[in-house]
Amino acid sequence: MIQFLQQLGATTVNRVAAVGRAGQLLSQSLIAKPAPMMMLPLLVRQLYFIGVLSLVIIIVSGLFIGMVLGLQGYTILVDYGSEQAVGQMVALSLVRELAPVVTALLFAGRAGSAVTAEIGLMKATEQLASYEMIGVDPMRRIIAPRLWAGFISMPLLSMIFAIVGIWGGSLVAVDWLGIFSGSFWANMQASVSFSEDVLNGVIKSLVFGFVIIWIAVFQGNDCVPTSEGISQATTRTVVYSSLAILGLDFILTAMMFGDF
Amino acid sequence: MAQLNDTHIEVSNLSFWRGQRKIFDDLSLTIPRGKITAIMGPSGTGKTTLLKLIGGQLTPDQGTISIDGDNVHALTRRRLFELRAKMGMLFQSGALFTDMTVAGNVAFPLKVHTDLSETVIRDLVLMKLNAVGLRGASELKPAELSGGMARRAALARAIALDPDFLMYDEPFAGQDPIAMGVLINLISRLNRALGHTSVIVSHDIQETLSIADYVYLISDGKVLAQGAPDQLNGSEDPRVEQFMKGRPDGPVPFHYPAPSFKDQLFGDSQ
Ligand SMILES: Nc1ncnc2c1ncn2[C@@H]1O[C@H](COP(=O)(O)OP(=O)(O)OP(=O)(O)O)[C@@H](O)[C@H]1O
Ligand SMILES: [Mg+2]
Numbered sequence: 001m002i003q004f005l006q007q008l009g010a011t012t013v014n015r016v017a018a019v020g021r022a023g024q025l026l027s028q029s030l031i032a033k034p035a036p037m038m039m040l041p042l043l044v045r046q047l048y049f050i051g052v053l054s055l056v057i058i059i060v061s062g063l064f065i066g067m068v069l070g071l072q073g074y075t076i077l078v079d080y081g082s083e084q085a086v087g088q089m090v091a092l093s094l095v096r097e098l099a100p101v102v103t104a105l106l107f108a109g110r111a112g113s114a115v116t117a118e119i120g121l122m123k124a125t126e127q128l129a130s131y132e133m134i135g136v137d138p139m140r141r142i143i144a145p146r147l148w149a150g151f152i153s154m155p156l157l158s159m160i161f162a163i164v165g166i167w168g169g170s171l172v173a174v175d176w177l178g179i180f181s182g183s184f185w186a187n188m189q190a191s192v193s194f195s196e197d198v199l200n201g202v203i204k205s206l207v208f209g210f211v212i213i214w215i216a217v218f219q220g221n222d223c224v225p226t227s228e229g230i231s232q233a234t235t236r237t238v239v240y241s242s243l244a245i246l247g248l249d250f251i252l253t254a255m256m257f258g259d260f
Numbered sequence: 261m262a263q264l265n266d267t268h269i270e271v272s273n274l275s276f277w278r279g280q281r282k283i284f285d286d287l288s289l290t291i292p293r294g295k296i297t298a299i300m301g302p303s304g305t306g307k308t309t310l311l312k313l314i315g316g317q318l319t320p321d322q323g324t325i326s327i328d329g330d331n332v333h334a335l336t337r338r339r340l341f342e343l344r345a346k347m348g349m350l351f352q353s354g355a356l357f358t359d360m361t362v363a364g365n366v367a368f369p370l371k372v373h374t375d376l377s378e379t380v381i382r383d384l385v386l387m388k389l390n391a392v393g394l395r396g397a398s399e400l401k402p403a404e405l406s407g408g409m410a411r412r413a414a415l416a417r418a419i420a421l422d423p424d425f426l427m428y429d430e431p432f433a434g435q436d437p438i439a440m441g442v443l444i445n446l447i448s449r450l451n452r453a454l455g456h457t458s459v460i461v462s463h464d465i466q467e468t469l470s471i472a473d474y475v476y477l478i479s480d481g482k483v484l485a486q487g488a489p490d491q492l493n494g495s496e497d498p499r500v501e502q503f504m505k506g507r508p509d510g511p512v513p514f515h516y517p518a519p520s521f522k523d524q525l526f527g528d529s530q
Contacts (some may be wrong), residue, residue, distance in 0.1 A: 028337070038372075126355035133315050134369045134417075135345030137337070 022218040029139040029147060029217075042145040050111045050146065050213075051153030055160070057106055062161035065098060066090060066168025073169075074177050083173075087184035088191040090169035091162075095192060095201045096257070099162035101249050104208035107154055108241035112216035115146050116237040119220025120230035128221075143217050150216070154209025155202050162201065200256045207248060212241040268293035268425060268457045269314060274323035276306070276313065281517075283309050285481035286323070294455040296448065298468045298489075300503070301478035304516055307461040308352055310478070311427045314459075315349055316340050327425070345373050348418035352429040354410040356402035362413045363389065363398035369420045388416040391446055393439065408434040415443065419450060425457045426450070432464045440464070444471055465504060469493065477503060 073086040119142065122128050131138040166188075174181045192198065216237045223233035269291040276284040283306040291297045299307050312318045314325055316332045325332045327343060335343065356365050366385045370376060376384070389395045392412040402410055415431060431447065432440050448471040451458050462468040469475065469489035477485040477492065477500060485492060485500045492500060518524070 125358070126351050126353050127357055129312075129317055130349075130351060130355040130357070132317060132341075133344055133347065133349040133351075134372070135341050135343075135347075136372050137341055 018222065021222060022214065025139065025143065025218055025221060026147075026214060028137075029143040038141075039145060039148075042141070043148055046145045046149035047153060050115065050149045051157065054107060054110050054153065054157055057110055058103060058157045058161050059164050061102060061106060062099070062164035063168040065102060065161075066094065066165030067172045069093060069098075069165070070169035070172035070177075074173055074179070083177075083179055084183040085187055086173045086179060087170070087188035090173070091166050091188045091192050092197060094162045094165040094169075095197045097249070097253070099158045099165065100201050100204035100208060101245060103158040103161045103205065104154065104212060104245045105242055107150075107157060107209070108212045108216075108238055108245065111150065111153070112212045112237045112241050113234045115150070115213065115216040116220040116223070116234045117230055119143070119146075119217060120223040120225070120233050123221065123223060124225035124227075124230060143221065146217055147213055150213025151206070151209050154212070155205040158201065158205035200252075203256075204249065204252050207252065208245050211244050211248065215241045215244065266293040267291070268328065269459075270324075270326050271310075271314070272324055272326075274313065274325065275321050276309065276318070277321050278309075282481055284320075287478070287482060288323075289476055289483055289486070291457060291459060292474065293457050294451070295473040296451050296458045296460060296471055298460045298462065298472035298475045299478060300462065300465065300468070300475060301484070302503070303463070305478050306481065307478065308429055311349065311429055311459070311461065314427065315344065315347065345369075345421070346424045348421065348423040348426040350411075350415050350418040350426075350428045350431055352433075354402075354407075354414040356405075356410055356414055356417070358402050361399050361401055362394060362405070362416075365402070365413060366416045366420050369417065373421060384420070385416075388420055389413075391419075392416045393442060408436070408439060411435070412439065412443070415446075422450075422454060423456065425459075427459045427461075429461050430463070431460065432462055432467060440467060447471060465506070479503075 069090045070086060073089040074083055077083045077086055077089070119128075122138075122142065128138045128142065131141055170181070170184060173179045174184050219233040219237045219240075223229045267290045271290070272288045274284050274287040275282070287310075299310065301307055309318065313320055314327070314332065316335070319333050324334075330339075330343065332340070332343070356362075357368065360368065363382075363385050366388050367381050370381045370384060374381075386395055386398065389398050392415055394409060394413055394416065397405065397409060397413070402413070405413060411431065411434060415428070418426060418428070428447065431443055435443060444467055447458060447460065450456055451471075460468055460472065469492070472489055475485075475487060475489055475492050476483055479499070484503075485495060485497060487495075493504060495501060495504070
């Protein structure tokens with residue numbers, strides 16, 4: 001019993017200390033005199049690795065999810081004779097929920113894990129220490145560009161996901177199932193509001209992007225510098241970010257759409 | 261010209277723990293400016309750890325380390341990085357940046373810390389690489405180098421900025437006799453011509469002693485012996501003699517601390 005309490009205490013202390021270290025990492029990497037000439041090429045490179053290379057999985061997933069939504073929406077709505085509303089349903093579910101959440105989950109698996117593994121390996125091979133000894137702060141050289149790139153990429157990817165998904169929905173509903181395209185699009189335009197739905201979706205994806213990339217760089221920088229350490233850190237990135245995304249999504253949804 | 265006994269780095273009353281294990285116990289030593297100081301001792305005594313403490317990557321549990329009178333561990337993060345820009349360190353593992361070519365690695369410190377033009381940097385990089393015999397390998401990636409080549413490329417990177425103070429962790433490990441001769445020459449030339457303070461950690465005793473001005477022998481967290489190379493070579497102390505001659509048995513332990521072998525082999529292992 002005493003041992004259990006001891007362990008519980010130690011685990012709690014470790015967790016709290018880790019949160020502290022994560023905060024420290026954030027402040028050391030972001031609160032600094034901006035050096036755009038140094039940052040820009042590094043940022044562009046990371047935008048490519050983190051953002052552009054995630055495009056394929058985002059587009060393919062967006063397309064299929066949009067198509068499935070179109071199909072499911074049609075089969076349900078057709079019973080009530082309101083299949084014209086399928087456009088509205090597809091667009092709202094994508095813009096409000098599925099685009100930010102699914103993009104974030106895919107982003108954590110595709111880009112978050114890669115960032116953790118890369119930084120972890122840099123730590124294990126003493127490359128981070130090497131930067132330090134050359135007098136270059138790895139927080140600014142390695143961590144900061146990745147943080148920014150993740151933060152910038154996520155909302156863009158999420159928007160692309162929503163657009164491709166809506167297009168996929170229209171493929172199924174209009175081109176395949178034969179809903180009149182005028183009512184499909186008109187219904188959608190009438191019901192999706194920019195300030196309510198689009199903006200809230202973007203806010204969600206900004207929050208998710210920030211959380212994922214923060215977890216990813218922290219786990220990489222904080223990992224035990226061995227093969228198992230890196231593999232555990234990579235797993236933790238995916239698990240923690242996924243849980244954080246789902247939990248935060250509920251909170252954000254309640255805050256945004258909960259005032260009836 | 262540096263004074264003869266001008267102190268560049270001062271380690272005083274340093275204690276450092278790794279978990280339950282005490283690596284340094286009240287260790288004090290001084291590293292004179294413009295000289296080559298060798299730090300030797302059995303594998304696992306903490307030589308690499310000492311270099312990392314000096315570089316500010318590890319923090320001592322007790323005691324201080326000062327470089328040019330500044331306490332390394334009391335500096336702000338920013339000042340610490342400024343200080344490090346004046347240091348060069350050759351890591352035991354080389355630690356080349358794997359996303360850059362060999363030339364890119366050597367050019368990196370020059371690019372971040374100087375305003376030199378591309379062409380000047382290119383020429384400097386070629387000179388440094390030539391000095392370690394790797395001019396022809398400049399466009400290779402670190403993964404395409406052998407262990408010894410990677411070490412030499414890392415050495416070229418460490419000396420790229422001509423820092424005031426250089427730490428070499430095992431510069432000769434994995435080098436063939438010719439490369440070893442070249443590196444010894446290079447290190448001593450850098451020191452004599454440019455007056456760099458150099459600290460060499462190495463197990464190649466006679467080679468290191470041939471260029472060192474002063475030697476510290478560390479064992480069990482303490483300075484076991486110190487002096488000019490001749491003094492140590494001629495030492496009567498059985499522990500020093502054993503280490504210098506490389507004899508397997510004697511008072512200096514070869515083993516990591518462990519329970520008696522006999523107990524472990526024949527003891528009750530339930
Ligand atoms: N990250 C670490 N965590 C825990 N203990 C460590 C760590 N790194 C080193 N040690 C311990 O610290 C001691 C000193 O290690 P260090 O690498 O400084 O030895 P060394 O003198 O450089 O040895 P060698 O000549 O083999 O390079 C070793 O006994 C090692 O077990
Ligand atoms: Mg070592």
